[in-house]
Amino acid sequence: MKKLYALLLVVVMLAASLVACNDNNTNSEPTDQSKGNESTASVGEASEAVSEPENAGCWLPEKTWNTTLTWATAYNEEDSTSDVRYYEIWCEEDLGDIVSQAVVERSRWLESEYGISIEMVYNPKDGVVSYAELCAESDMPLDVITGAAHAIAPTLEKGYFYDFKEINAQYNDGKGWLRLNENYWDQNSMRDYSFANRVFMLTGDICLYDDETTWAMFFNKGMAQEYGIESPYKTVKDGNWTIDLLHEYCKQVTMATGDKLTWVAEDHNKWGMVTQSFDCIMFMMGCGQSMVAKDTNDLPYLRIDEQRNIDVAQKVVSMLIDENFVGFADFYGAWNSGVYDVETQMFANGDALFMPHSMTMLNSQKIKESEVDIGVIPMPKADEIQEDYSSSSNVYGLQMVAVPITNTANLEATLYALEAMAWYGQQYVTPQYYEKVLKLQKFRDEDAEEMLDLIFKNRTYDMAIAYNFSDMIQFYNKLLGGRTTDIVSKFDASRQAYQEAIDNAIATFTQQ
Missing domain, CATH: 3.40.190.10 (Periplasmic binding protein-like II)
Incomplete structure (x- = not known):
C-alpha cells in the first residue's frame, strides 16, 4: 500500500536524480504535448528543504490551464489539533518542517507547470459540507472541498457532489484524467465507501490526515x-x-x-x-x-x-x-x-x-x-x-476530497489537478510524512518501522460508520x-x- 511504497522511496531513492516531466506551456487554452518520463524521488534530510522536481515524471500530458480553484477545508491553523490538516492541500509558506516544505513545493509545481493555483477557504461557518450546500443553493463559486468522511458521506443523498467515475469519463477521450486504479488513490476507501458503483469521495496521497487518523x-x-x-x-x-x-x-x-x-x-x-x-x-x-x-x-x-x-x-x-x-x-x-x-x-x-x-x-x-x-x-x-x-481510520477526522456540483467552469482542470497532486503526493510528500512519523516521533527502534508498514498496509473502512445509517x-x-x-x-x-x-x-x- 502507499506507506510501504513511501518507505521504499525513502530507503532506495535517496541518491536518485529527478527526471523531466514538462516545461511550462504559457498558452491560455490547454493543449496536449509530450508525456514526461518515469521519475524517482530524492528526499532530503529532515533539516533540508524538499528538492523541487525540474520535471516530475508525471504521466499527465502538458497543459497550461491558467485558472484558480476555490477549495474549502474545515480546518485552520488555530483550531487544528494536528499541523497537517491546515496545510495538507495547499501551502505557500514553509512552516519550518519537512512535511510543509514538501506541500509548498507541490503547490509551486502545480502552479508553475500547469498554471493551476488554489484559493483556500478555511473553516467556513457551519462546516465545510454546509458551505458546499450553501454555495450550490446560492450559485457561489466552489470547486473542491476536503472534509471528514463522517461529514460528507451522510449528505451524498442530497446530490450536491459529483460521482468521480461519471465526470472523469467525460474527458481525455473517455479515459479521464483520474487514474483511479493507481495506488496513490486509496483503493480500499473507494471499495468500502462507494455506493452502487459510484464514487463520490476520494483520499490517498493527495491528503495526509488520512494517515494521521489511522x-x-x-x-x-x-x-x-x-x-x-x-x-x-x-x-x-x-x-x-x-x-x-x-x-x-x-x-x-x-x-x-x-x-x-x-x-x-x-x-x-x-x-x-x-x-x-x-x-x-x-x-x-x-x-x-x-x-x-x-x-x-x-x-x-x-x-x-x-x-x-x-x-x-x-x-x-x-x-x-x-x-x-x-x-x-x-x-x-x-x-x-x-x-x-x-x-x-x-x-x-x-x-x-x-x-x-x-x-x-x-x-x-x-x-x-x-x-x-x-x-x-x-x-x-x-x-x-x-x-x-x-x-482503520477515525471517520471524524479522515479527510476526503469531493467535488461539488457548483464546479462547472473548472471541472476538467479540477480532475487534472487532483490527479497531479495525488501523484506528486506519493512521490514527494508522503515520504516526508513517513519519515516524520518514523524518525521524529517517539519510536526509537527498527521494529517500529516494520510495524508501521503492517498498520498502513491493510487499512479498511466500514461504510456504516461513514454514512451513519440511523x-x-x-x-x-x-x-x-x-x-x-x-x-x-x-x-x-x-x-x-x-x-x-x-x-x-x-x-x-x-x-x-
Whole structure:
C-alpha cells in the first residue's frame, strides 16, 4: 500500500536524480504535448528543504490551464489539533518542517507547470459540507472541498457532489484524467465507501490526515519488560497478536494506589490498558468486522447479527468493560469533560501498558514531553485464524476530497489537478510524512518501522460508520454504556431503523 511504497522511496531513492516531466506551456487554452518520463524521488534530510522536481515524471500530458480553484477545508491553523490538516492541500509558506516544505513545493509545481493555483477557504461557518450546500443553493463559486468522511458521506443523498467515475469519463477521450486504479488513490476507501458503483469521495496521497487518523496500538516497552510480557513486536511477527492475548496481558497489570482504581492521572494507578468509546469500532475493524457488507451490485446490507460478528463483538466488549484491568475513559465522564485528556496523561506518565489511538496521539504535548519509551503495533486480530492484521481510520477526522456540483467552469482542470497532486503526493510528500512519523516521533527502534508498514498496509473502512445509517456509529457505544455483551438484543431494538435508513439510501442512489 502507499506507506510501504513511501518507505521504499525513502530507503532506495535517496541518491536518485529527478527526471523531466514538462516545461511550462504559457498558452491560455490547454493543449496536449509530450508525456514526461518515469521519475524517482530524492528526499532530503529532515533539516533540508524538499528538492523541487525540474520535471516530475508525471504521466499527465502538458497543459497550461491558467485558472484558480476555490477549495474549502474545515480546518485552520488555530483550531487544528494536528499541523497537517491546515496545510495538507495547499501551502505557500514553509512552516519550518519537512512535511510543509514538501506541500509548498507541490503547490509551486502545480502552479508553475500547469498554471493551476488554489484559493483556500478555511473553516467556513457551519462546516465545510454546509458551505458546499450553501454555495450550490446560492450559485457561489466552489470547486473542491476536503472534509471528514463522517461529514460528507451522510449528505451524498442530497446530490450536491459529483460521482468521480461519471465526470472523469467525460474527458481525455473517455479515459479521464483520474487514474483511479493507481495506488496513490486509496483503493480500499473507494471499495468500502462507494455506493452502487459510484464514487463520490476520494483520499490517498493527495491528503495526509488520512494517515494521521489511522488507528494503532501503542504500548509502553519498559512496562512490558517489567511485567515479563513477551515483546509485542515478536508476538505480532509470529501472528499471535489477538484480542484474547491482549486481554490476558491487561490482566497482568493492575494496581490501585488507594482503596480503588481512580481516573486521576496524579494517583498513578497502573492499568493494563487505557481506552475510550471509539476504540471499540477500531477493535472491530482490526478484527475484520464491519457492521455492513456489500452485495454484487455494490449495495450495503446489515451483517451485525452474523455469528462471526457477534462472537468477536462479545469478546471485544467483554475486554473493554473489564474495569479491574482496563481503564475505559467514558465510564468516568462525558467525552468532552476532559476524561480523554486524562487517558493520554496516564499513558504519558507510564501508568498504562497499552493505549489504542490514532497517529495524532504523537502530536500531543503530553506525549512529546513523556519519558516513556513507546512502541507501536497493529490492532489485534480476532484470533489466529484471521490471516492479516487490519487497521482503520477515525471517520471524524479522515479527510476526503469531493467535488461539488457548483464546479462547472473548472471541472476538467479540477480532475487534472487532483490527479497531479495525488501523484506528486506519493512521490514527494508522503515520504516526508513517513519519515516524520518514523524518525521524529517517539519510536526509537527498527521494529517500529516494520510495524508501521503492517498498520498502513491493510487499512479498511466500514461504510456504516461513514454514512451513519440511523446513527449506527453509536451501536457499540450503547453496548458499552450498558456494560452488556448482549449484542443480539441491542441489535434487534435498532434493526428496523437501520434497515429503513439503508433502504432509503439505496433507493436514492439507484434512482439518481
